[in-house]
Amino acid sequence: MSDQPAFERDLASIRNLMDRSVKFLSLSGLSGVLAGTYALGGAYYASTLLPEPGTYTAEGILQDRGLILHWLVVAVIVLVASLLTGFIMSARNAKKSGMTLWNETSRRLFVNLSVPLVAGGIFILAMVARGHYGIIAESCLLFYGLALVNASANLYDEVRWLGYSEIALGLLASVIPGHGLLFWSVGFGVLHIGYGAAMYFKYEK
């Protein structure tokens, strides 16, 4: 607006600059939608590996080492595909706005995300190695949620709410055992698609 006082404009631009200096804003919302789609696809494939309905119990499945390892491979493929998509699309976003992908803010974002994720990943692998398969889904959701909350200062504010939702879902999954795959699909599939679409329409459209 042309009649906006100069000082008011300066104050607004300072706030914007402070935000941009802290937050990594090139993260692509569309890559969230794609990551959610991969997760749903992976979860669907994982469910086809289950035996005929009615012929098994949740406890029985969790004793089936072969099936669990097969699921783990699917989960790792989904994870790598999602990271790769996020990386490529964010690099494109960064280029479009004349920024670099690897800068001061993304470096901090990387560290803040990595600490809870790496700790959680090692913890989950250690539990799997000891045969505790029943905690995989809720642990993934919990550590992922904590990582998002931890890194939300370096991202759009909405990421904090995605993090809270993942944590709530993880806690819910831990008190309602036997539905790990379902909770996992909601947390990594549905929430990502919903969040990614909202971000895309709010900031990139």
Place this chain on the structure above:
Amino acid sequence: MKNPFEALDKTLEHSVRLQIMSVLVANESYDFSALRDLLGVTDGNLATHIRALEREKYIVVTKSFVDRKPHTRYKAAERGRQAFRKHLDAMAALVRMQKTNS
């Protein structure tokens, strides 16, 4: 009533300096090239204004070597934070004044 124009900080009245201070107040520290890319200014221009802020003791400079290359990081000093806050308060007061006058 006090004149808010007098409360404005002479050093921070220059826009590049004010921008540098806002980045350093919002972050623990920032390095030279990241600051240059974010503000979209030239090396020489940034260096000049950094020197001015350094002279006022508004910022602290730490130099180190990364892979044998010099690496310079900047932090806001407490004196700089206070000056920045006062300057923004004065700007906000001016905005309010302009609004009541019009």
